[in-house]
Amino acid sequence: xxxxxxxRAMIAAGVALGTFLVVAAAHADDAAAAAAAAAAAxxxxAKSIYDSRCVTCHGAGGKGDGAAAAALNPPPxxxxxxxxxxxxxxxxxxxIITAGGPAVGKSPLMPPNPDLVAKPGVVKxxxxxxxxxxxx
Numbered sequence: 001x002x003x004x005x006x007x008r009a010m011i012a013a014g015v016a017l018g019t020f021l022v023v024a025a026a027h028a029d030d031a032a033a034a035a036a037a038a039a040a041a042x043x044x045x046a047k048s049i050y051d052s053r054c055v056t057c058h059g060a061g062g063k064g065d066g067a068a069a070a071a072l073n074p075p076p077x078x079x080x081x082x083x084x085x086x087x088x089x090x091x092x093x094x095x096i097i098t099a100g101g102p103a104v105g106k107s108p109l110m111p112p113n114p115d116l117v118a119k120p121g122v123v124k125x126x127x128x129x130x131x132x133x134x135x136x
Contacts (some may be wrong), residue, residue, distance in 0.1 A: 022046045046125030053113065054126075062133030074107050085091070085134030 051060075057072060059065040062079035069076050077084065086092030094124055098117050116123050 042119075042121040043125045043128075045119075045122050046129060049113075049116075049122065049128060050129050062130070072107075072109055074109070076110075079133040080129050082134055085092055085131065087125075090127055090131075093130050095125050097126050097130075 055066050056068045057064070057066045058075040058079055059069065059076075064076040064078040066076065079085075092104060096106065096110060099111055100112030101107040103112070116126075
């Protein structure tokens with residue numbers, strides 16, 4: 001191969017590699033954008049679920065003072081208490097969200113949410129809401 005042919009081949013290979021890298025970066029950006037959009041959708045859904053299912057007992061601020069709380073015995077958990085927040089791990093919170101109080105030896109008045117079992121991202125976002133009440 002002549003020197004000028006070798007140079008042309010190297011330039012062509014460099015252009016091809018550069019094009020590949022640009023396309024790969026674009027796909028990575030698309031994947032990151034899609035993942036961010038999915039996470040935002042899960043957070044939005046979790047907030048909606050908390051507002052529609054959990055606020056009734058736990059209250060908007062997580063203090064266990066929702067509209068139905070006064071009629072419940074035992075009363076709903078005050079999710080803002082540091083002592084409780086420090087006594088449970090994330091798996092416990094996620095289990096009680098999906099399986100209800102009896103699944104963790106607590107009140108049967110805390111209902112399960114079996115529809116969320118197939119939505120682990122939404123459950124994690126609900127756990128973040130619960131942790132947020134404790135400043136975590």
